[in-house]
Amino acid sequence: MPWGVGIIGAGPGVGALHLPTLARLGALFTVVHVADNGGGRAELLAAEVGAAASHGTVALLADASVEVVAICSPPAEHARQIHDCVAAGVRAILCEKPLATTVEEAHAVVDACRQAGVLLLVATNHFFDEAWDRTKHHLVALESDVRTISATVALPPNGRYHAAVTELAPTTAPPRGAPDLSDSGVAAAIVRQLVLGLAVHDLPAVRDLAPDFEGVDFAAAVPPIGYTVGFRASGVRILLTAVMVPDGPDPVWRITVGTSTDRVDVEFPPSFVHAGSATVRVRDGDLRSTTYRRAGEDGYVREWRALAALLDGTATTEYHEVLDDALFAIGLADAAADAIRTGTSS
């Protein structure tokens, strides 16, 4: 029997990402309940998959058919909803990134899940992408001396990619004005939010190679919405740069790992389109360039498969890794915001 999934949140990330992903995994999961914050989109999404719909989390958590909860709400609500899930006795939680937005929250939610035996997985799809396994294998097999990591991102609006995979209800939200990034307080808050909401896609992979956060060397906001952050971890220098633009070419989403001999590019397809794994390209010290075969499944499918493995007992929740990933991201976000606010490095 597939596991019954309740989804908290009904935004584009649910309609264009998780529902199409779960549709590919019908033998493992079935969506039984969708809840929103009262905006009314839950009914529309639930109707597509024959699930129940509700507002808030009370009805969803009281639904006996909900065994697994996917938390796809705004980041500030994640920690409270994890505690609610634990209190309701759900079997497993898939939480969209970030797990939490403060150090205290991160410790508390991981402790709560560990003590209650609730399985917990954070949906860090780039880390779950098979391309990252391939990258890591390449680096480990060659005993590579990783010296630098960069993640470069340029994103046009998501609408064209939503339209490629689903039919979302038109949004009624008015367009937001550009924030005043010349105000260091505003810029610091924006960059902190973007590190926890956007850079967090890649930070588990960064931490996989450079686990010990050392400090931020610079951080700056990039208009209209973006950031560039230089920092160090485990002796490796890391540069994160991202910008979201109102119009533009296909997205750039590339992690590059630099060693003394090799440059490894991991290029992710746009989110939402379910176009398979990232592409791994290596330019090695023998002047050869190699492109590895792409896998058919993307990181979203694989993260749900990883949750299934936790549920069937073939894998174990690594609570300490979940916590350390969260602390790494929060520590970086806080340090980047401080660097902007104070004009100093940390």
Next chain:
Amino acid sequence: MTPRIPVVATLAEYRVAVAGLPTQTELAVDAAGAIVVVDGATRWWDAAAAAVDAGASAVLVAEPRDVPLVAVGDLAADAPVPIVVHRARLRGDLVALAVEHREGTPPRIVVAECRAAASELTATVRDAVGWVRSLAGVTLDLAAASIGPESGTALLRSHDGTRAAGSMILTVTRPEAAILRVQALGETTTEVELDVPVGRTELATSTGSGRRVAPTLFEAAERAALRRTIAAIAAAAPLGALPDLADLLHDARAADAIMRSGRDRASLVDL
């Protein structure tokens, strides 16, 4: 028939370039009235000044390795003839093409990835600064940098201080692993990659309409630089109109500041 322009060149690539411009140039030994090609791997600023003193009509600096700011500043201030600078990683025709293909759309930020042997890193960073300057269309100041023995990062701001214009990541590599890649991100994206050990250069410009890959520049960079020098003489532009030395000084100042920066500055280690 128009008299051919004499060119004093000992570097083999420039002797070939002269042979490739047979109707416009001819090899010469006397600097007076000639274009004098000076080797950038030497004390080229002294050689350039000597060529000017000897009556050269123009000087072409071939791939400057060191750029002492005071001496080059003096040269830029005093030279009565055009001084063209050829930088292989920043060849003028490729830069012009990259800027032209953006059709006036400024980037939101430029990211440069510099991979080079320790002995080449400063020059590579200098050329990367030149790409950021050219694509962003602004002069730059160093905002912050962190340099260690094997790697580094840097943030460049526009000189007016209003915005982050570019960021860089530096990796010390074996010589055969050297690559410079620059990405200008925004509504129009430019990506240029110069893989010198492989001999590959690619320039691509992307918009919502698609991706445009620039045609291969089959002309040798040295021949293009020599043609540019001939054009500078012909233009008889006012002294100081040719931006090469000023640009080189700008880029060198920023690169020197980057390489001197960092809390754990240590000698870069050649592999």
